[in-house]
Amino acid sequence: MRILLVGAGGVGDSIVKIAANRNFYELIVVADYDPARAQRSVDWVTDNRRDVAHRFIATSIDASNSQNVAALVAEHKITHVMNAVEPKFVQSVFQGALDGGANYLDMAMSLSHTHPTDPFNTPAEKLGDWQYDRSSEFATKNLLALIGTGAEPGISNIFARYAADHLFQEIDEIKILDGGNLVVKNDAGEEIFAPSFSIWTVIEECLNPPLIWEKDRGWFTTPPFSEPEVFEFPEGIGAVECVNVEHEEVNMLPRTMKANRVSFKYGLGTEFINVLQTLHALGLDRIEPVSVRSQAGRVSVAPRDVVAAVLPDPASLASRMTGKTCAGTLVTGTGTDGSPRATYLYHVADTEWTNEHYGSQAVVWQTALVPVISLELLASGTWSGTGVMGPEEFDAKPFLDLLRDDYGQPWGLDDRDPQNPGKL
Amino acid sequence: MRILLVGAGGVGDSIVKIAANRNFYELIVVADYDPARAQRSVDWVTDNRRDVAHRFIATSIDASNSQNVAALVAEHKITHVMNAVEPKFVQSVFQGALDGGANYLDMAMSLSHTHPTDPFNTPAEKLGDWQYDRSSEFATKNLLALIGTGAEPGISNIFARYAADHLFQEIDEIKILDGGNLVVKNDAGEEIFAPSFSIWTVIEECLNPPLIWEKDRGWFTTPPFSEPEVFEFPEGIGAVECVNVEHEEVNMLPRTMKANRVSFKYGLGTEFINVLQTLHALGLDRIEPVSVRSQAGRVSVAPRDVVAAVLPDPASLASRMTGKTCAGTLVTGTGTDGSPRATYLYHVADTEWTNEHYGSQAVVWQTALVPVISLELLASGTWSGTGVMGPEEFDAKPFLDLLRDDYGQPWGLDDRDPQNPGKL
Structure with missing residues (x-):
């Protein structure tokens, strides 16, 4: 598994630190709009988990640009794009993973739009609708988008x-x-x-x-x-x-x-x-x-x-x-x-x-913990699927066992x- | 009485309109940072009280500049400066009146400064302290600064x-x-x-x-x-x-x-x-x-x-x-x-x-009403004094009689x- 982590803010940084204790991936490219921020996360691994530090790379990314995401996927032969930026960038990162031919994960989904005349009764575009509507595009390419796999949703x-x-x-x-x-x-x-x-x-x-x-x-x-x-x-x-x-x-x-x-x-x-x-x-x-x-x-x-x-x-x-x-x-x-x-x-x-x-x-x-375990279950093949899916579509027991027994939670x-x- | 009204915002505009119903002044110069705003107030007099409109002039002023205030006092032979701008300009308008040799009135007083280490027990500089400290400067020139004469204070x-x-x-x-x-x-x-x-x-x-x-x-x-x-x-x-x-x-x-x-x-x-x-x-x-x-x-x-x-x-x-x-x-x-x-x-x-x-x-x-009556009492000599004084230092009865009987309030x-x- 070769991961492109998009975003080294609070959650992205924690993903790096939690993943650094595990062994299921070959590479994690930590990408942020501010490359110094990505480097800080990677430096933590160098300082604290020297054994896996060679698997981490810091780079810069413009998460609002799907071509930029796809280019990094190609450059690093990424298998999984892990989106850890603000929800307003969900569409571009999601599209970049799809275009680049990588699987995709996130913890917050595409934004909603309220109903123009009846906002407090009738939903219009709901959170994640934009992503669910593109399920067949992932499925056609035999790719999985595991969406909403943080703490909540997740x-x-x-x-x-x-x-x-x-x-x-x-x-x-x-x-x-x-x-x-x-x-x-x-x-x-x-x-x-x-x-x-x-x-x-x-x-x-x-x-x-x-x-x-x-x-x-x-x-x-x-x-x-x-x-x-x-x-x-x-x-x-x-x-x-x-x-x-x-x-x-x-x-x-x-x-x-x-x-x-x-x-x-x-x-x-x-x-x-x-x-x-x-x-x-x-x-x-x-x-x-x-x-x-x-x-x-x-x-x-x-x-x-x-x-x-x-x-x-x-x-x-x-x-x-x-x-x-x-x-x-x-x-x-x-x-x-x-x-x-x-x-x-x-x-x-x-x-x-x-x-x-x-x-x-x-x-x-807590938000960062869940996608790391999800990635580990995908890496081992315990979880698998194609198209756009939520974590409730996979067997919960291996997740909760791994959480308690291996992650000590x-x-x-x-x-x-x-x-x-x-x-x- | 020749009045320089500094500020044609909400309160200044109301002062103009209330004063336009009275007859105790020779001239009111309406001055604002925005001369168009001053002109609007004067235009209201022209439209509604044509008989007194010739006693009103609109002009521009920088209330933060005491020399500008003093120059207008000299130019128009002002006897009373009526301050109707934000309290942060109290010091410059007050000083400008003093320097120009005019009496002064306001409705809000110089700002306070809180105690640096014990703000919730001990006052430091109180509202108006800066003005009270300059009482003898007005008194020496035989001038009155009637401060805090709006609704509250007033x-x-x-x-x-x-x-x-x-x-x-x-x-x-x-x-x-x-x-x-x-x-x-x-x-x-x-x-x-x-x-x-x-x-x-x-x-x-x-x-x-x-x-x-x-x-x-x-x-x-x-x-x-x-x-x-x-x-x-x-x-x-x-x-x-x-x-x-x-x-x-x-x-x-x-x-x-x-x-x-x-x-x-x-x-x-x-x-x-x-x-x-x-x-x-x-x-x-x-x-x-x-x-x-x-x-x-x-x-x-x-x-x-x-x-x-x-x-x-x-x-x-x-x-x-x-x-x-x-x-x-x-x-x-x-x-x-x-x-x-x-x-x-x-x-x-x-x-x-x-x-x-x-x-x-x-x-x-209501804030604008009180200084107009105060000015009328000063014009008639019913109220008189020198130095820095509050309205409580004058006989209240003629004010309240004028308010009720002549202003219909x-x-x-x-x-x-x-x-x-x-x-x-």
């Missing part, structure tokens, strides 16, 4: 598949629930507002109309922050207010899995929801530039870019953050024994541990009261 | 003085309370977030440490939004959450009035407080420029300027706004009859009325339960 899909295969005879609802108790402190030890993921992406996810799927109704949308509920997360995280947000799983799982309802809830917490609602009420989430006075005369900036500029860079937070993040899937229905069942399957990452071992904060590291399974599955 | 000070002279034998506390029920709707009829005053100034007022004065302690500061209380405003406005904010009155009244405590509370309402706290938590209130990506490359903008840019221009809101604003002073202590007394003295402006009659929204119009006086003065 391990959340794998948990759903595991539940369907091993825990349930009939599934009523699949509800992805993501939450944590991460806290960032400033130098004075005071808690500060600092999202652990790009605020740009967080706003995109949270202010877009949430997507829900129901068997009888198909896909539909709601206003932002709908159906708030308090869910108790495991391992000491505790109760967090969760709301519906737009997320890939809802477009993925109903394609091949049987259920009555699929939804995604994000444990934003009351404070974060308030911040996002305030930004939206003021128009500070907008991406259309506004004219602003400056010492250099009037300039044109997108308010959302200004919000991103005033907040701490998520990549810089690792050492100032404490707490855990939990990616998981609540499945309800009829268990294999015929009785009502509600099970929350999850993986928790502790940010002090990830920072100590990888210099990464937990959300970023336990995952959990909480059976809960089917009448009140939000309570631990 | 009519609030006059109410305090009236209460001291006519309603109380001993004052315990003077608490200025400003509140309203103004609402702005968009074209679809939905309520939108749109401050009725420059967001730049609102942030400055509300996020600076509030100033409080106590007889035994002197001036001290607190963290923002301290001592929240719900106060019921009169004339249908109703209950509004009010918090301490930094305001001029607290530096003004204790200089010449007897009381145990002086404070200022702003009826921001729960939603607005939340917005300001969120902006502050994210750092979007900052005035130091940050580097932001843009289509023209990286640019440098102050986050607070971006917030101002995304919000509707307060000057554009008049026709979309409904509701009332109330400027008033709650005085508690021992009444003239020797029994406990709590009286709220106030003036209310209804924004639909001010818009219909003056094309101004209520807050701006009733003012109110609510006697309240001394045990619970927040309730109507």
Whole structure:
């Protein structure tokens, strides 16, 4: 397996570090718009895993240019393009892999477009639709695009598949629930507002109309922050207010899995929801530039870019953050024994541990972990396929076994009261 | 009286329109950085009050340049400089009047500087300190600087003085309370977030440490939004959450009035407080420029300027706004009859009325009303003095009589339960 990793930001860097502990690949070309950033990741391997350092190369790439991606595929005889850049580059990287004749993986999918007149009821283009529409192009070339294989989407899909295969005879609802108790402190030890993921992406996810799927109704949308509920997360995280947000799983799982309802809830917490609602009420989430006075005369900036500029860079937070993040899937229905069942399957990452071992904060590291394992399963042939597929289309057990036994990452399974599955 | 009005923004324009109904001046030179804006105000007089139009001239001015102010004073033989620009130009306009040999008036005072190490306990330079320090320079030239003579500070000070002279034998506390029920709707009829005053100034007022004065302690500061209380405003406005904010009155009244405590509370309402706290938590209130990506490359903008840019221009809101604003002073202590007394003295402006009659929204119009009456009292010699003085240093009764009888603006006086003065 010869991998082109596109993007050496927080997630890309963690992919390098996690992969450097494994042995399933022949080459990883680390490519970034900023070649120095790619080199930093490769230097870490040189410093920490000298035995595999010769398998890593740093180079530069323009992820917005599919020809540039295809050229690197050809130059390095790449078999798998691992996309780790912002979702707005999904189409060009995906197309570049296809044109270059390589398999493709990502952790976030092509962006959605809201319905022009009925945004809070009717979906228009959903997350990943653009990619699913090109499945036959990959299949024709005998190539696989494994999309949405990060933490969420990714391990959340794998948990759903595991539940369907091993825990349930009939599934009523699949509800992805993501939450944590991460806290960032400033130098004075005071808690500060600092999202652990790009605020740009967080706003995109949270202010877009949430997507829900129901068997009888198909896909539909709601206003932002709908159906708030308090869910108790495991391992000491505790109760967090969760709301519906737009997320890939809802477009993925109903394609091949049987259920009555699929939804995604994000444990934003009351404070974060308030911040996002305030930004939206003021128009500070907008991406259309506004004219602003400056010492250099009037300039044109997108308010959302200004919000991103005033907040701490998520990549810089690792050492100032404490707490855990939990990616998981609540499945309800009829268990294999015929009785009502509600099970929350999850993986928790502790940010002090990830920072100590990888210099990464937990959300970023957890996102990076899943594609590395996916690549390893593809390398060994345990997972195989062609066309555009999600991780829920592969056997979940070898993934979860590898995760626990070889990557040393336990995952959990909480059976809960089917009448009140939000309570631990 | 020959007046140089510096600034033809919302307040300056209203000063022109209110003054055009009166007859106490020989000349008003309307000066703005943008001469077209000054001309618009003068054109309104030509169109609506042809009889006095010959007394108005439009010209341009750089309010940041005291020599420019002094030159206009000389050119037009100005007797009174009326400052109606942003507080950051107070020093240059004030100095220009002094240098040119003219009397001076303003509605907001020189800016404060917070204490470098103990901002939430200890005041450093207070609002207006810079001006009070120059009192003898005005007095030596036999000139008056009547500072803080708008709505608040201004009519609030006059109410305090009236209460001291006519309603109380001993004052315990003077608490200025400003509140309203103004609402702005968009074209679809939905309520939108749109401050009725420059967001730049609102942030400055509300996020600076509030100033409080106590007889035994002197001036001290607190963290923002301290001592929240719900106060019921009169004339249908109703209950509004009010918090301490930094305001001029607290530096003004204790200089010449007897009381145990002086404070200022702003009826921001729960939603607005939340917005300001969120902006502050994210750092979007900052005035130091940050580097932001843009289509023209990286640019440098102050986050607070971006917030101002995304919000509707307060000057554009008049026709979309409904509701009332109330400027008033709650005085508690021992009444003239020797029994406990709590009286709220106030003036209310209804924004639909001010818009219909003056094309101004209520807050701006109310601010403009007070200096015009002050100028009229100075022109008639009813008020006179030298040095730097606040409106509370003049007899309040002729002001309030003129307000009611000649300007047709009733003012109110609510006697309240001394045990619970927040309730109507």
